[in-house]
Amino acid sequence: MKARVQIMLKDGVLDPQGEAVRHALGTLGFSGVEGVRQGKVIELDLAPGTTEVTVRDMCEKLLANTVIESYRVEMLG
Known part of the structure; x- marks a missing residue:
């Protein structure tokens, strides 16, 4: 069984890496x-x-910094 977790900075949080890529x-x-x-x-x-x-518990405790990041879990079967 696999799971895919996508983690992104929350809206309003500065993304310096994203800005560097845009530039x-x-x-x-x-x-x-x-x-x-x-x-x-x-x-x-x-x-x-x-x-x-x-x-989701893994995300809350380790994988994502939930103060500044949001995450989405996809169970792949």
Whole structure:
């Protein structure tokens, strides 16, 4: 069983990496990019029977900084 966790900075939190990517894209001639938000994806290989609730608990305790980040869990079967 696998789970995919997508983690992004919450709206209103400064994203310096995203801004650096936006600037670099402009420098390369991609002028249509007005904003970039950068996040991370974590894929977990789980033991059979591991629930989404357990994965959310992992996010709350370790994987995401819930003060500044939001996360989304996708159970892949």
